[in-house]
Amino acid sequence: MDKNGMNGTNTDVLIVGAGPTGLALGIDLARRGVDALVVERGQTLFPGSRGKGFQPRTMEVFDDLGVLDAIHAAGGDYPVGMVWKDGKRVGEHQMFEPAEPSEDAPYNKAWMVPQWRTQEILLARLEELGGTVAFGREVVGVAQDADGVSAHFASGASVRARYLVAADGGRSGVRQALGVGMTGETVDPSPTLVADVRINGLDRDNWHVFPPGEDGGFLALCPLAGTEDFQLVARLPEDAEVDLTPDGIRKVVAARTHLAAEDVTEVRWASDFRPRAALADRFRVGRVFLAGDAAHVHSPAGGQGLNTSVQDAYNLGWKLGAVLTGSVPATLLDTYEEERRPIAAHVLGLSTGVHRGEVRRGEATRQLGLHYRESSLTAQTRSAPAGALRAGDRAPDGRVAGVRLFDAFRGPHWTLLALGTDAPGDDLGPVRVVHGPAPTPYGTGVFLVRPDGYVGWAAETTDGLTEYLSGVGLR
Known part of the structure; x- marks a missing residue:
């Protein structure tokens, strides 16, 4: 049966929830050629404005996903x-x-778009890429084994997927079905x-x-x-x-x-x-992942919740794509919880601080300083003074030999920056190479930028590059 009829459908990734998180993930997977299905309990998209603000880092994500112009046109x-x-x-x-x-942070202010309009834009982009949303599909049960996940719907139909992502909100039925608790506090x-x-x-x-x-x-x-x-x-x-x-x-x-x-x-x-702040005790159970409000619930103060949720999807999308379409081992998916749960915990504290008047809406809430320096995917051999760009940091924009870096990063690939030093002589296959003088704030060195716009590897020369590429499945 087809995906609209649902029963007996097989897909690589089932995304439960057609909010900003689920739709952003659907877009990222669709552009990677991953077979994914988004299902939504409601008969339509969410109708309200609830999450209305985008931080600069999320605007950079939207640039990469191909919706920035529409988001700019729809808001103010x-x-x-x-x-x-x-x-x-x-x-x-x-x-x-x-x-x-600035040149390195071109969208350095909050931008307002009501949530209902954001979802319309994301849905249009998903459909442009060949994706779809099945409305009126309420997941009431989840069962998994070594090979995949079966989702059962209130209608009696079911879907079989290799992986399932719960993006079904703060009262996530999938999270409850998994028995994953939420730890937190009442903010007000x-x-x-x-x-x-x-x-x-x-x-x-x-x-x-x-x-x-x-x-x-x-x-x-x-x-x-x-x-x-x-x-x-x-x-x-x-x-x-x-x-x-x-x-x-x-x-x-x-x-x-x-x-x-x-x-x-x-x-x-x-x-x-x-208003409350709560964090899921786990972001992954076997082949099921929690993302967005299903994984962390914020006070709306400071506009952090929706932004953190979209960035969950952005982190998980490239990893699912790499595992499902390439030769990357499934252990790469372990890094989703490793990287995103500490970020969510940090941002929860930030949201609560803004709500209580302890933190100003400013540099801390723009989310440009969030990083993965402690991740197992991060490798730093380059000597860098305090305050310098390091592996694990967001890769800033800029220009190198006439090439805008965000243009070079845009797309599902990795990007190697050889700045003020020799470019690698070997063919790097799917990795795009940009070579030229070192711009501020990078400095001289070699930087391998992940598909989600973070520096995965930073060194002074290309020594060790082949080993890192092999570790992430690119060699």
Whole structure:
């Protein structure tokens, strides 16, 4: 039976969940020629704005996946915060520390796109590459053996895959079926209301902030770039009963702002949650991987959760592709949890710090400094002073002999940079070679850049390169 009918379908990778994580992974696998199927419990894509901000590192990922132009066209800069009191503007609030693009970090600021629009863009790219999403498919059971994974659906159908990736959110049914626990804490016991609304009486040039009242609650209305909507976020009293009806949302706006209830002309989507931070005890069980919110749940403060989730997919995609389409041993997949779980733990602490006012939205939240220096895939023999680029670091942009490095990196291949030194004389097969003077911040040396844009190997000469390439299946 075909993939729409599902029963008896076989695929290399089954991705459960068509959020940004699952769709990004689907794109990465599709461009590598991997047979993958994305299934989604809902009948449509998620309809709300919940995750609306992209950090610079994620914009670099989108550049590589071929969706950056669409993401740029669909969104915009974050507006300046405007603080209100008693119906009057009382001051501006900078939500983010300012940052200017540079040659090595060309997307060095947060970019706003509502989540529903992001998912439309990612789905269009997936379909352009020949991929597909099967909607209305709820996974209710998972069984695996030495050769693969069987996923069973509420409809009674099943799919057999060599690997399964759970990208089905913070309440992941797959994670629960595996018996993997989540360890964490409540960041804020008070409920938070979030909604997409149409509203009169506010300009779209500012993120409108209404400070806490006597009950400690606050409300903010952010114009969503590329739409006519505002995202409403309101912190309610701890014992409040959240009313998600349009009338309930209108009452919250009228109670916490100078606006009248009737100024809310439409409620397009609404939800509520209690901010928490939690990390899955494992990111892998046999042939099943956890990614995105299924693996880590963040406070929305600082815009870290969605970004970390997309980067989970970016890390896992090239590794699954290498194992499924090449001669790379399956042990490469062990490095997914090794690399991503410490990153998730670090970013969870960062999100909680932003939520509690302990960390500013700025350099720490842009995610350009995240690294894999301690990974077993990382090899550093180059002498490098403190602060210099090392193996495991993100590979910056720049120009070498007229070639833009992000253009050289774009695609599913590895890239070797021979900078200010001799290029390798041997044919490196699928590895692209860029040779020329050493730009800042690289310095002189030889750098092997992984398909996900991190330096895997850094040395002063090509000595040891063949051994490293053999270890990752490229020789």
